[in-house]
Amino acid sequence: xxxxxxxxxxxxxxxxxxxxxxxxxxxxxxxxxxxxxxxxxxxxxxxxxxxxxxxxxxxxxxxxxxxxxxxxxxxxxxxxxxxxxxxxxxxxxxxxxxxxxxxxxxxxxxxxxxxxxxxxxxxxxxxxxxxxxxxxxxxxxxxxxxxxxxxxxxxxxxxxxxxxxxxxxxxxxxxxxxxxxxxxxxxxxxxxxxxxxxxxxxxxxxxxxxxxxxxxxxxxxxxxxxxxxxxxxxxxxxxxxxxxxxxxxxxxxxxxxxxxxxxxxxxxxxxxx
Amino acid sequence: xxxxxxxxxxxxxxxxxxxxxxxxxxxxxxxxxxxxxxxxxxxxxxxxxxxxxxxxxxxxxxxxxxxxxxxxxxxxxxxxxxxxxxxxxxxxxxxxxxxxxxxxxxxxxxxxxxxxxxxxxxxxxxxxxxxxxxxxxxxxxxxxxxxxxxxxxxxxxxxxxxxxxxxxxxxxxxxxxxxxxxxxxxxxxxxxxxxxxxxxxxxxxxxxxxxxxxxxxxxxxxxxxxxxxxxxxxxxxxxxxxxxxxxxxxxxxxxxxxxxxxxxxxxxxxxxxxxxxxxxxxxxxxxxxxxxxxxxxxxxxxxxxxxxxxxxxxxxxxxxxxxxxxxxxxxxx
Numbered sequence: 001x002x003x004x005x006x007x008x009x010x011x012x013x014x015x016x017x018x019x020x021x022x023x024x025x026x027x028x029x030x031x032x033x034x035x036x037x038x039x040x041x042x043x044x045x046x047x048x049x050x051x052x053x054x055x056x057x058x059x060x061x062x063x064x065x066x067x068x069x070x071x072x073x074x075x076x077x078x079x080x081x082x083x084x085x086x087x088x089x090x091x092x093x094x095x096x097x098x099x100x101x102x103x104x105x106x107x108x109x110x111x112x113x114x115x116x117x118x119x120x121x122x123x124x125x126x127x128x129x130x131x132x133x134x135x136x137x138x139x140x141x142x143x144x145x146x147x148x149x150x151x152x153x154x155x156x157x158x159x160x161x162x163x164x165x166x167x168x169x170x171x172x173x174x175x176x177x178x179x180x181x182x183x184x185x186x187x188x189x190x191x192x193x194x195x196x197x198x199x200x201x202x203x204x205x206x207x208x209x210x211x212x213x214x215x216x217x218x219x220x221x222x223x224x225x226x227x228x229x230x231x232x233x234x235x236x237x238x239x240x241x242x243x244x245x246x247x248x249x250x251x252x253x254x255x256x257x258x259x260x261x262x263x264x265x266x267x268x269x270x271x272x273x
Numbered sequence: 274x275x276x277x278x279x280x281x282x283x284x285x286x287x288x289x290x291x292x293x294x295x296x297x298x299x300x301x302x303x304x305x306x307x308x309x310x311x312x313x314x315x316x317x318x319x320x321x322x323x324x325x326x327x328x329x330x331x332x333x334x335x336x337x338x339x340x341x342x343x344x345x346x347x348x349x350x351x352x353x354x355x356x357x358x359x360x361x362x363x364x365x366x367x368x369x370x371x372x373x374x375x376x377x378x379x380x381x382x383x384x385x386x387x388x389x390x391x392x393x394x395x396x397x398x399x400x401x402x403x404x405x406x407x408x409x410x411x412x413x414x415x416x417x418x419x420x421x422x423x424x425x426x427x428x429x430x431x432x433x434x435x436x437x438x439x440x441x442x443x444x445x446x447x448x449x450x451x452x453x454x455x456x457x458x459x460x461x462x463x464x465x466x467x468x469x470x471x472x473x474x475x476x477x478x479x480x481x482x483x484x485x486x487x488x489x490x491x492x493x494x495x496x497x498x499x500x501x502x503x504x505x506x507x508x509x510x511x512x513x514x515x516x517x518x519x520x521x522x523x524x525x526x527x528x529x530x531x532x533x534x535x536x537x538x539x540x541x542x543x544x545x546x547x548x549x550x551x552x553x554x555x556x557x558x559x560x561x562x563x564x565x566x567x568x569x570x571x572x573x574x575x576x577x578x579x580x581x582x583x584x585x586x587x588x589x590x591x592x593x594x595x596x597x598x599x600x601x602x603x604x605x606x
Contacts, residue, residue, distance in 0.1 A: 125406065129434035130434050132413070188595050191588060195584045205448070206368070206448075206572035211307045216298060219295060220292050223291060
């Protein structure tokens, strides 16, 4: 499908434009630039959304009828879309140009990776029998919403760590609150994603947990964020230590999403994704 | 001692240990870390830790209820119930793969103690059908079985992936399929209306010559046979997938003294893309006694309903806890 790829690539180019404006805002942060930054990101996200829906409709026209998140190309496109959406929601509370630049650059990079380098999977092929289930939509959407929330937490954390290096007396209460909210939402979504995946595996293969590498790394990511929440509540950890843990969790999440699939000795039931 | 066993310090230690052992388990997949006594012990200790942590807090139910308290209790109870369900599954579940050809019947299955467990009903395979996409990916595969038995009303059911069949305490899953073992791969040259015009037995590495319309002297050499072909990427062709795919033979084709070409021929579906000379246009592989067996997995797992209840508790609890945190956050701001 050329139309969906063109729309997604156009969205990616607009994300780059939004990123450039965010960099500009770092030096001259005025209301005009902030507004246009959000508007341009919105335009990119709408193009991205249109590309996604064109592909979704194409799966119906071809008779395959599936939510297009069934291979690596489609997953990367959807992840980029979720990151952009996460920032559009988050910017209501955080208008920091540094975090905006990071999130927009990351959304553009993920989408560019899908559009430019991930050539395999661009054709719409029928799904293998195990993927022909309504659980696909619910499982993948909840997981990627979790990934987007963890990505936002990681960029907030990185920005805070950068600032605290320059100013050790920085007030951390706002960052702490933001990190907690992003991680809480991500943790709930990841739990929903893991449990819906288990329910699906039970329906497809009769086993709710199979120690597949992707499942195990999801569990590892879940444990890291569970540690984050427990350390905050029970041990009184605050922004600096939590920020480091949010970055570690993000790296584990990236490995769950991409590393497991790219390392051949870790391929398992999720090798198609 | 009890204080230590219910401490958050221990919770953090166990979670870290489970995470590290899990990392090791994925990096050393040949070692079954997940069923090692250390791993199972850590999970049991986590269960004990959560139980002891919950017990004294149950009295707060008598006091004023809050979203945070309710969320805490429900989410941690959920983890406890999930761990209990997993333990039940580990100890009591039965899982057996049974291969059936057309007309074959199964009414008992082998269990862990090498004894046979009567199912209380019988399944007879009437027909196994599958449809394969030209890329080698199966579109669907379905076992049409007859359910019968002394106390069972006779009826036909279709078992497919994502559509298991439930009877008594068993669930039957469409797990796999395979070709009957005594089969012989042959190269066949077909007429435009798909009638076999020439057939040769394939011996790997041994060339055979076939006269075709496109080439009067076509040399065909079988290089590699994949009974369950799959393609996960441009260079990822093999047969290790849990999802069985289409049988295929990698062949070398050469017309007279022309350039040799390699590519894949399939039992089902069209030719693969990597040929470009058109020599393979009417060439196929065929098999003697082309019959499939279906792999049905019989599962009895009393732990599933516990895990389901635990999952519901965990999600509800997390949701309440999340809401309480956000309400508090709003008040603070």
